[in-house]
């Protein structure tokens with residue numbers, strides 16, 4: 001049975017007071033981000049720091065948010081409101097290969113529904129789900145700014161454009 005990965009940011013997040021721990025090297029990396037901003041504007045480092053949390057923990061979890069709130073001397077709600085605003089931050093654990101399919105107008109009229117159906121039927125999941133083996137998660141997202149090469153998707157940090165069923169097959173085959 002595939003596990004559900006909520007696609008809505010209004011999904012309830014369970015709160016826990018646990019605070020994440022990171023290696024000295026990671027904390028040092030986080031401190032280095034702070035130096036890019038004025039001393040009284042450290043909140044501006046939230047986005048790069050959230051990326052570090054996501055890379056280290058696989059997603060933006062309670063414990064990571066609690067760490068950042070403490071690290072930046074913010075309320076946890078300040079961190080949550082930023083993290084939940086951007087779809088690039090995963091609010092649930094995702095598979096090793098995170099496929100984000102653009103569902104906005106240009107992609108939609110250029111064949112996104114067929115591409116989505118093809119990917120999901122190949123993987124045996126629905127949008128918002130993760131495969132049983134934890135390899136793939138499919139998420140539907142809004143415009144990724146590559147409308148001229150629709151339909152497109154993001155896999156990890158890479159864009160794949162002008163998608164066809166054949167090109168999708170090759171892309172999925174290349175995922176270990």
Ligand code: FES
Nearest residue numbers: 102107143146147
């Ligand atoms: S509509 Fe799909 S990238 Fe813009």
